[in-house]
Amino acid sequence: MAIQRSRIRKFLVVAHGEPLAPRQLRRLARGRYVICLDGAANDNPSLRPDLLLGDMDGISAPALRRMRRWKVPVLALTDQNTTDLEKALLWCAMHKAKDVVVVAATGRRMDHTLANVSLLRRFDRKGAVLEFRTGLERIRYLKNRRLSLAAKRGQRVAVFGAPEATVWSTGAKYPMTGLLLRWGILESVSNECTGRRFALRVEGEALLVMEEK
Structure with a gap:
């Protein structure tokens, strides 16, 4: 399915985890091509996406009728070996996305949350930004x-090895200077930004969790 606004390379994917407030969702949707996973249509009755995507096993009848009434294009993908979020990220990659924000990818089910966070690593591509937003925090793989x-x-920040990274920070209350972070062994949590910029250098693989302000 081709993108009607063909020059758009910025996407917002709305998943079926803990939903964002409508005001936050509207703000993030500005200037982006909005992809709604089928189950997420149930949680966001005011959302009028550019594309409804998924295996269509999670959408309610009223939500599907609403999408049809709005003439939202539907991309039904029945492959059960990939999740709907994987399908959406593959679709974004196929359309040469440069900036992808995923919301509602966490919460509700822990297995889904952990699997979704792992997608940050799987879909990391040079020259493209992939970021999760929860309404309270932003999550990136580096x-x-x-x-x-x-x-x-005072903005909170945390860094985790994914699985291992040596990190250096600038603008952190508790500086990280060649700090070796290993998943399940040592992480940097409850740190804070000290000013208008926070910088991080990563050798290895890490997850950055930063409070929204």
Whole structure:
């Protein structure tokens, strides 16, 4: 299925975890091609996406009628070897996405949450940004790279080895200087930003969890 707004390379994927507030969802949707997974249509009755995608086993009859009334294109993919979120991320990659934000990928079921977070690593591509937003935090996977983000004083930040990384930070209350982080052994949690920028250098693989401000 071709994208009607063919120049768009920024996407918002709405998954079927803990939903965001409608105001937050509207803000994140601005300027993005919005893909709604089938079950997420049940939780977001005011959301009018550009595409409804999934195996269609989780959408309610009223939500499906609403999508049809709005003439939202439907991409039904019945492959049971991939989750609906995997299908959506594959679709974004096929359309050369440069910036993908995924919301409602966490919460409700722990197995789904852990599987979804692992997709940050699986779909990491050079030159593209993939980020999860929960309404409270943003989550990114980083491999052998440097990152500088706008920040506010007191903004919480955590870094986990995924599975292992050596990290250096700038703008953190508790500086990380060649700190070796290993999954299940040592992580950096409850750190805080000290000013308007937070920078991180990662050698290896890490997950960054940063509070929304």
